[in-house]
Amino acid sequence: MRYSNPVTLQNFCAVMTIVAITCAPAQARDQTPALQALQALQERVNRIGSDLFSPTPHPAEAIKELKAILAIAPDLPEAHLLLGVAYRAQGNPDLMGEAVAELRQALALNPELTQARMILARIYLDLARAGRARDELRVALEKVPDNPQLLTLMAEAERQLGNPKRTVELTRQVLTIDPKFDQARYYLGLALIDLQQHAAAIQELERVVQSGSNPAESNLSLGMAYLETRRLDDAVKVLREATRADPSRPEGHIQLARAYRLKGLLDDAARELKLAAPATGGSLSALYQNIEVDYYLEEGLLRMARGNLDTALQSLEKVLALDPNNAVAQKSLADARKQLRDRTQKKTPGSTR
Amino acid sequence: MIHRRFRLLTLAVAAGSLLVLSGRAQEPVALFDDVTAAAGITFVHQSAATPDKFMMETFGSGVAWIDIDNDGFQDLFFVNGAPGASNTLYKNNRNGTFSNVTDQSGTAGTGTKAYKTGVAVGDYDNDGLLDLFVTAYGSDILYRNLGNGAFADVTTTAGVAGGPGEWSTSAGFFDYDRDGDLDLYVANYVDFRMDENPWCGDRRPGYRMYCNPTIFDGTASRLYRNNGNGTFTDVSKPAGVANPAGKGLGVVFCDYDRDGDQDIYVANDLVRNFLYRNNGEGTFQDVAYAASVGFDINGKPQAGMGVDCGDVDGDGLPELFVTNFSEELNTLYKNHGDGTFEDVTQQIGLGSGLLPLGFGTKLYDYDNDGDLDIHVTNGHVIDNVKLYTPALSYEQKDLLYENVGGKFKDVSAAAGGALQTTRVGRGLAVADFDNDGFPDVAISSVGRKAVLLRNRGVSKNNWIEIRAEGTKSNRFGLGATVRVQTPGALQVREINNAASYESANDIRLHVGLGTARTIPQIEILWPSGTRQILKDIAVNQVLTVKEADTR
Secondary structure, eight states: OOOOOOOOOHHHHOOSSSOOOSSSSOOOOOOOOOHHHHHHHHHHHHHHHHHHHHHOOOOHHHHHHHHHHHHHHHHHHHHHHHHHHHHHHHHGGGGGGHHHHHHHHHHOOOOOOHHHHHHHHHHHHHOOHHHHHHHHHHHHHSSSTHHHHHHHHHHHHHHHTOOHHHHHHHHHHHHHHOTTTTHHHHHHHHHHHTTTTTHHHHHHHHHHHTTTTHHHHHHHHHHHHHHHHHOHHHHOOOOOHHHHHHHTOOHHHHHHHHHHHHHHHHHHHHHHHHHTTTSOOOOOOOTTTTHHHHHHHHHHHHHHHTHHHHHHHHHHHHHHEEEETTHHHHHHHHHHHHHHHHHHHHHTTOOOO | HHHHHHHHHHHHHHHHHHHHHOOOOOOOOOOOEEEEETTOOOOOOOOOOTTTTOOGGGGGEEEEOOOOTTTSSOOEOOOSSSSSSOOOOOOOOOSSSEEOHHHTTTOOOTTTOOOEEEEEOOOOOOOOSSSEEEEEESSSEEEEESSSSSEEOOOOHTOOSSSTTOEEEEEEEEOOOOOSSEEEEEEEEOOOOTOOOOBOOOOTTTBBBBBOOOGBBBOOOEEEEEEESOOEEHHHHHHHHTTTTTOEEEEEEEEETTTSSOOEEEEBBOOOOOEEEEEEEOOEEEEEHTTTTTSSSSOOOOOOEEEEEEOOSSSOOOOEEEEOTTSSEEEEEEOSSSSSSOOGGGGGOGGGGSOOEEEEEEOOTTSSSSSSSEEEEBBBOOOTTHHTTOOOOBBBEEEEEEEETTTTEOGGGGGGGTTOOOEEEEEEEEEEETOOSSOOOEETTEEEEEEEEEEEETOOEEEEEEEOOSSOOOOTOTTTTTEEEEEEEEEEEEOEEEEEETOOOOEEEEEEEOOOOOEEEEEEEEEEEEEEEEEEESSSEEEEEEEOOOO
């Protein structure tokens, strides 16, 4: 589960320890040509940083301009940092390697760029490399102890590493400092789900949803928590919000289809699931297979619910091809095969099996 | 070019004769023969492939040409990947065959637990004998040539083992500070850890695949400065080449800006490539953004593998060529001479490189018609790729492009059976092993037999090979710029044996001359700064040139 709120410019500057270029106002300086050129570059970098950390960033334009800046000043760490941010903002998995590369180069040029470390940690979390995220965050927290953003990301890293109790501790520490820090509350909710404390989790996630923060993610997680506790009407309500907030994400459609199916609204479920259908053709990307597993599992369960056992078998076999240890698929597949056998026996009354 | 038309006419006549004699359709004239077995080359690469799909299993190993005893005939060294598997050194018997001298040489490398990858060749101690450097996932090894057919492992003394757990790939010797001894650049790939090997691909039996490098961090490469006393100092950071973002697989040195010192170009896998301009005072600056050689024409990083540098359009400036992943084109960056390059891949006829996954490569004049052609050996990195993309295969054919006035024509299909065989191509190295004036090719293939391709010299064109002998400069003249003037043509080349992928080429400079019967002038600019001019040189010879004692 990702939490992809953009970092705000305020936060950006708050965690920077060396921010002379990106956050300081242009100052009167010696006006030699070299310094004038440097100042012009700084102003361009400032402008790009402001855009990238705004609610409506323009990453493609930023990438183009940052490359031009790096052609003039290849060792400008802030330009590498922002280029990494821009690549990440494009959301293209193929560019994540380049985003990481730019951020690591920024840090090689200036190890004090805590912001680069924080964004790098975020990307590592996106790539399910929680151990590397934790390494970066540890270094960052040595520079900026008690920073809520860093602590929150550390909390999520710990959760991904299988330490939800530590996540609860860290997020509560953050919420003591800043009770309105929704990102921390969100990760707290996820950790409580991991700890099977669904009621408490729902309580926290409802607060995040009410705050209006990142509606796609927060409604999706809350909806899944409702599904776990069979609060189906509530689940449908918030999952609709999740899909409305970001119709492009298949996860919301899959979970909403699940909610409809559990409510017996099979046509609605089928319509919703269609919106989550994966692209055709083979893919060499291994990063997003979990979504495919969820999709085919829901497809199989829906087909079973509609009595289409033959096609249900196909879907469930696809799940097991991608994830052979999927217990729900294994059980459902066995059930579907049994139902098929029973159906065959009814059609052939003379059979002894 | 008149001589080219003449050559084509000759071939047409020959083919016509064949047609008359056989009564069959015209058959292509084979350009290369596979002489592996006839030459006594039996090397089989061991990949140590496991179901765990450790990445290094599929990245193969390199091959090097090295004249170990200065008898004028190139010997052949294959790196063998698997820990405990033996590298193999073949001595050239000067009659088209080779003998395995690995045991006497002490270069087997069986005592290391490292996974052996690439190889570099250079005379680091200026004793007139070429030494070997073997890279690895694990400790690298420097073998000093003792001159009696044996080599000594001097890694520890020299201080070039690299970091623990470092995955080194291509490497090369060059004299970046022009102090007369060879320094060493070692490209490092990703930060891969055996105990951190994620499952990639579908989780059903047989579908696990080698991972995309995107999920691993890059690692900084290493530059070792030669101290002149048998030891090296790691100057990567102060020299400005220790970029941890790099995922280096290929490296080549050339003086792209013609300022008299060698620059470094690194092909990175799925991150932008680096072009380190030599500042001339011991440091480098990565100018890839300014030079437009980091990305493809669409501004995207590619999966760079092998690399070479050479003047393919005859304007005296070296272009950069990079082999890339399948469904990416191999990229040719044209040098504009003002510090910038342009991706001209699609304009110059390299489109057939789209599906194959290129690794080892070399720009060389296979037909001696006076321009640089391109050879690429291919092979996918995902051994079960067909399960995912039926149009692709692990084993692939080589590509051979003929340079036709600065544009390229894919002549692979017409080049004969030796180039129609599929392999999992990785290391590729070029040398004229039989000294007939036509460059030959050795290729290493993952988990398979190596291949030696003998150039049949179909064109009958003229040539010259220059064996540089530095006195103030490094002993084999690496880094020298050579201008070969023939009637109507000037070819500018650099002496550099490091290129391709994890491989080392003939240290002698080979230049095709077309139908030119004399060479009015050869000018050599040595790394020391010495400019040497030779007049009226005969063609079709291996010319040893000793660095003159004048500037």
